[in-house]
Amino acid sequence: MKRRLNDFIYIGLGISLLVALLLSPFASPSPDGLEKVAETKGFSEKGEGWAFWKHAPFSDYTLPWIKNEKVSTALSGLIGTLAIFFIALGIGGMIKRIPGKKVIFFLFFSALMSFPAITTYAARPLSTDDAGTVEKGEFQLEAGFDALRQDNHDREYSPSLTLTYGLLDRMDLGIGNGYIFSRPKEDKKENGIADTELKLKYRLIDEKDWRPAFAMTGILKLPTASESRGLGSGQTDFGINAILTKNLSKKLVLHLNLGYTFIGEDHVNNELNYSMAAQFMLTEKWALVGEVVGVNNLNGGHGDNPFSGLIGTYYLITDKIIWDVGLEIGMSKAAPDFRLTTGLTLLFKP
């Protein structure tokens, strides 16, 4: 069986290589559908004279050092076909063997790094915290709406509000709560108030030259959600989080978080939280964000550690109003299948 599959692969690859080698030199040189439309409708000059990526080794399917056009095209096709075969084989193997999360991690950051992003205003839609604090005497109100689905198709919808106040130049205090609409696939529907979160952030080091900004937060989770209805644990948790923020360029900002949470609930391990996020400014008002977030619940088992990636964007409607949206995709069984989040951040001074 294995042998026969191999045969098919060799034959298939052989056919592909022959197609690239023998047919490509005789392909029609006429413009393709899009090029033709661009020509006749007069917008082809928009694509000329400017290319973001200028380092393609086989630009327009030619080998620069071979003069004969047909040979040049045929060989570039041969190289491309073989390269694609091994790249797809490698990525396919990675996806199959390694847990999905590592592949996502790799693809995700290579994608983010490959993109050409200013100062950071909003934390939303990221769950990774940044080292910035709300300006002294100013308020920040974040309103969000989350819709998530677990792997077993349990759904949950929750609007939330967080109010943060700048206490000092480098310190702010926030309080947040939400309302949960729990829609399990089989159990009873439940609605109710979520747990309340109090967060104190202090920035110890400002960013300077090569040195990233560094801040610490203390987070207290108060059990305001109903335990009997399964909306919360009914216990108080306390967490500390260390945050590094570094502007790599005018457009690209990286955030790193490492935290530890003391879980109040009996027989539940404390958690190690880690996350990494990147913000990339597309224009002065528009940013692309992405992060990977993980929790290790320190019980040695890998199966129940949530790990997920989020990709999203935010847009500065004005300097004081920011709209955001993000999609989180779970890479492990314990993480939600996906979560869609959108929200508004308002900055105001009383």
Place this chain on the structure above:
Amino acid sequence: MHIPDGFLSHGINAATFIVSAGACAYGVKRVNRTFGEREVPLMGVTAAFIFAAQMINFPVAGGTSGHFLGAVFSSVLLGPWASLLIMTIVLVVQCLGFADGGLTAIGSNIFNMGVIGALGGYGIFIFIYTLFQKSRKGFFTALAISSWFSVVMGASAAAIELAISGTSPLKVALPAMAGIHAIIGIGEAIITTAAVSLILKTRPDLVTTYRARQDYSKKEALHEKTA
């Protein structure tokens, strides 16, 4: 159909990039769950074939050429999510290695040819295939129609992106793009049907969606027996 740099606005590029990246991330998750030992080399050879076949431009009316897309072809072989990833790999290599399609437009190109072409094309394929009650004739009818649609829908999506970007008004770009690709799509339908029927003759077990049909008829037979 590969959009170069400069045709689309940054807003469109960012929006399609997010959608495409999200779809790919979800695709990785799905493929991680379903891929076995045999699918990985198949993915390699399918991607290689699509790349090689995309180089072969065939002439169509009025000094224009078209080439194979392969989105429905790979969907039918390996499922829509693996197909999306294959299209993404091919498009990224074409962009970085061969300057075919712009890097800033990579999200749009993956959206048009992967999300619309592979996922959308596969949706149409399954819809028609089910409509024909998963018969052999229905399989090829669905294959031909959905591969034609994958090209025309991908081209229409490109036209809409061009219009939103302000490059060309919709009433100019959409008929032009959909019109020329309606002809190119016939080539797509012929190549897809020919290639899949060849594989079906030699190795029917490698066509995932056709296997599903066999499982289906087996289940049906079993159902009739028990009833």
